Amino acid sequence: MDQDADGAVTALYNTHYLPLVRLAALLVHDIDVAEDLVQDSFVAMHSAWRRLADSDRALSYLYQTVVALSRSVLRHRTIAGKIQTELAPGMPAANPGAVTEPEHPAIVSALRTLAPRQREVLVLQYYSDLTQAQTASAMRISKRAVKIHTAQAMSSLRAELHRTYR
Secondary structure, three states: OOOOHHHHHHHHHHHHHHHHHHHHHHOOOOOHHHHHHHHHHHHHHOOOOHHOHHHHHHHHHHHHHHHHHHHHHHHHHHHHHHOOOOOOOOOOOOOOOOOOOOOOOOHHHHOOEEEEEEHHHHHHHOOOOHHHHHHHHHHHHHHHHHHHHHHHHHHHHHHHHHHHHH
């Protein structure tokens, strides 16, 4: 393959691998699967490198791929009837420290009660610090849809946390 692609993908990998694994783990609730999804996303990006004009588009491509692959995993689990509701405590990761223990487990637990699109929009915006436009691109929806999902998610999250802490 192209040496430019190799160097660029390596640089993106070194900078974004762990945050993308954390993102995927919050979406699919499984560290091992999250690591696989991110690896697959980097492989796909490397293959598509010639179509990507710059590293900003490549990073957007990575987010889109991680979100799409996460959705696919969740659909497969639903079909197979194997939805996991929580990360297994102490589950070892291929890369120790790839996913850190959340600072606020109640929030992570409340996130799991949200509809998948609502969870995705909050994780992308508030955990991954993406803008509305970047979130829309990663989820392949409009910015208006991002705003709607965000408002619904925040309302549901507030209600769930209120139930938890009363």
